[in-house]
Amino acid sequence: MLERFLDRTEFENYDDFKQNYALNIPEHFNFAYDIVDGWAQQDENKPALVWCDDDGNEKRYSFGDVSRLSNKVANMLKSKGIEKGDAVMLMLKQRPEVWFMMVGLHKLGAVCIPATFQLTPKDIIYRCNAAEIKMICAVDDDEMLGHIEQSLQECPTLKSVGVVGKNIPAWAFDLRNALSEADENWTRAYQNENDDPMLIYFSSGTTGMPKMILHDFTYPLGHIVTAKYWQKVEDGGLHLTVADSGWAKFGWGKIYGQWICGAVIVAYDTEKFDPHKMLETIDRLKLTTFCAPPTIYRFLIKEDMSGCDFSTIRHAGIAGEPLNPEVYNRFLEMTGLAVTEGFGQSETSVLIANFGWDPIKPGSTGKPSPLYDVDIVDEDGNSCEDGIVGSIVVKNTDKKHPTGLFKKYYKDKEATERCWQDGVYNTGDTAWRDAEGYFWFVGRNDDVIKCSGYRIGPFEVESALLTHPCVLECAVTAVPDPVRGQVVKATVVLARGYEQSDALRKELQTHVKNVTAPYKYPRVVEFVEELPKTVSGKIRRIQIRTEDADKA
Known part of the structure; x- marks a missing residue:
């Protein structure tokens, strides 16, 4: 599959990778048709998804299953009045339906909006009105459904709510039942353009109201670097990224790049993080690759990990925040795995990472991705000398827009212009670079x-x-x-x-x-x-x- 999109898939060293990585993007690229249906046509029994929870329940799905179920999603959405360009918000935690819904939305050409299950009525109302959301799909969590119900009267564009589970309110429809009744045959209705809207993430909203981060249909291809060259996922290997479906890390680690590479995604569907149970799950599944935020590693190293078999894991990664050297060293000592850090944002694919050709320096974020012209600049926009802290920026986006970089803050020209001027995107994060080209993260400008x-x-x-x-x-x-x-x-x-x-x-x-x-x-x-x-x-x-x- 990768050969369709890359001139070369293997590189001798980082410099070779940085200079010669070349991504070929076909016209009308659509992840649902080109990747999911593409794998299903090659081998409908090829494993795609393993769903499990802390109670030992487990379900497995092939690419043939995902292809058919996403066809059902597209037909169900169409029957509910959802059309190309309409916005649908998903609050599905890690139920299998998340994957089927996302792929089905891509087939239909509707805009997918992942959302956390922790949204309050205020949050839901804001998102529905800002993005003109037509449908919400959620799990049967009592608190979540209560928040949605409280929001209905103030969301004029919202036409329907689908619920996964046994507790279906009178004001919603049974999503699983609707999918079971939908036709599994679907014909591609139109050829999307590569720059059509595909996905919107709402920013975390730590300052002001959340912004809408708009990605187009080429965004999944930006995550080839994320999955193959940083996370080191393998065709047929089990990959677990610890992330809720409402987080952009889900797009980073649980669907796009991983399925392009043919990896089997693990959906670890747990209501509350328990480090002991996570170790049991890792031991039971025999993972090939693993990625988690720093919080997970900090808790794991405080547990007795001697009973967990890490021998099948060939690569462990971390993203979300920098990994402290002490945690890195302890995890290495206890498992033999050197954790490789990566850095990026909801607005990007992986920007900077430890890609494996160079020795890891504990505490360093690594070196820039070949997709991006990354630099560190001072307040006047001048490049900083080695050792000087400055802002992390992506340059020359006006000459060639990097695949994986967002298009704009949707319906917010002012916010877009604040961080994006003269072809330079300012991430708002600070770092310094050492003499060997390694980047060292410092923090958000405000921190x-x-x-x-x-x-x-x-x-x-x-x-x-x-x-x-x-x-x-x-x-x-x-x-x-x-x-x-x-x-x-x-x-x-x-x-x-x-x-x-x-x-x-x-x-x-x-x-x-x-x-x-x-x-x-x-x-x-x-x-x-x-x-x-x-x-x-x-x-x-x-x-x-x-x-x-x-x-x-």
């Missing part, structure tokens, strides 16, 4: 702490804290200070067996002074039961800063 003239990245202080055995998780933020402008605050979740005390607080402060530059130590240390996070597992430092400001 950098300015204390007594120093610029302190939260990641480096968190990394120092995590080398102390009492720290399970931590978040470093700034709090205002009349003398220094800002000082460093550490919000800490303690590991099992430790209790908070003034003595432990001072011990952590001294520990940071000894591990890293003394001026970076946290002058304020707060112990908490858990950290605020997005559904994707990213720490919401902005929430900590806001709560601290409210207390002041």
